[in-house]
Amino acid sequence: MRIIKKINNNVAECVDAKGNHLIAFGNGIGFPKTPYELEDLSKINMTFYKLDKYFELLLTEVPEDIFNISMEIVREANKELKGTLNTTLVFNLADHINFSIQRLQKNKKTPLNYSYEIAKMHPEETELAKKSIKLIEEKKNISLPEGEITSLTMHFVNSRLEYKETQEEILIKELINKITELIELEFGIIIDKTEFHYNRFCNHLVYFLKRLQNEKSITSKNGSLLDHLKKQHSEVFLVTNQVKELVYQYFNKYVEDDELVYLIIHINRLYENNV
Structure with missing residues (x-):
């Protein structure tokens, strides 16, 4: 396997024997000067072909x-x-x-x-x-x-969870689009759909909506955190409440306060990166 680009000391962009590009994880594989031939493939722990750009960006953002x-x-x-x-x-x-x-x-x-x-x-x-x-x-x-x-x-x-393109998945995609349109309308912004933070936001929504559909939402007692976010991000809180109502229209399920906390955080991050 040919290592062609260092991402960090343990992650690198590679080309396999068939000429396919991939991202590989392995102890110290990014340390030598690139490009070079990696002879000992036992050093490779994980490989990812056709990695989504969202995850590629995570490799540069997360320590x-x-x-x-x-x-x-x-x-x-x-x-x-x-x-x-x-x-x-x-x-x-x-x-x-x-x-x-x-x-x-x-x-x-x-x-x-x-x-x-x-x-x-x-x-x-x-x-x-x-x-x-x-x-x-x-x-x-x-x-x-x-x-x-x-x-x-x-x-x-x-x-x-095994991924299957079901009617539920189609409905989730439709709802995410509606939520995105709502946020753009209320904040008067145009969200860059190729941008890193939007991909992170969509990723959170998918997992959140799956939990909601399977009645496995996180429930605890985060009232103090929610109160704190209401005061600190009052405008975002109002938009998040509209998202909550939209979710109820689609799935006939209420969003618990703990899930609301995460939504506020993600929507605020999305807003701040698109104003």
Whole structure:
């Protein structure tokens, strides 16, 4: 395998024996001067062909050590969880871990709460999430709120879902388009659909709407965080409430406050990057 471009010390753009381009993860593969021939293919841990641009951008935005932690967690998940995991789990986890650490550094008084309901429904994923949190804390020398266990649990649950283009999936895509149009109209902006933050926003919506359809929304007691966001981002909160009503029109399901918190954060990030 030919290594043609370093992304970081452990990730590189490569060309295989058939001339196909791919992204490879492996210990130290990006360290030597490129281009070069990698003779020992046992160094490769993961490969991704035709990787979405959203995930390629994550490789440059998320710190290398966070991706290393995510890879370690995914390797453990593949051992402990039965069934096939989504190949993009390493990216989704890295993005979430990075965001969680940033949130902790900026506002230590607004932790997310642990959901006993989720823990009861998904005991295997919850145990893995607990181990993962311990690993993150040891590697980064931080103390994460207990609610992060619930967040990671849902990442593992979502990753085990087999993707099928069902009527539900079609409806979700339609709703995401409607939500995007609503945000553009209310804020008077035009969202760049190829932009990184929009792809992240859509990715969050897909997982959120799947949880809602399967009645597995995250529920805890994050009233203080919601109150904080209402005051800090009052205009975004009003738009998020309209999104909440739109979701109810499509799925006849209410959005819980904890899910509303995440929506406010993502919509605000999308707004700030398109004004």
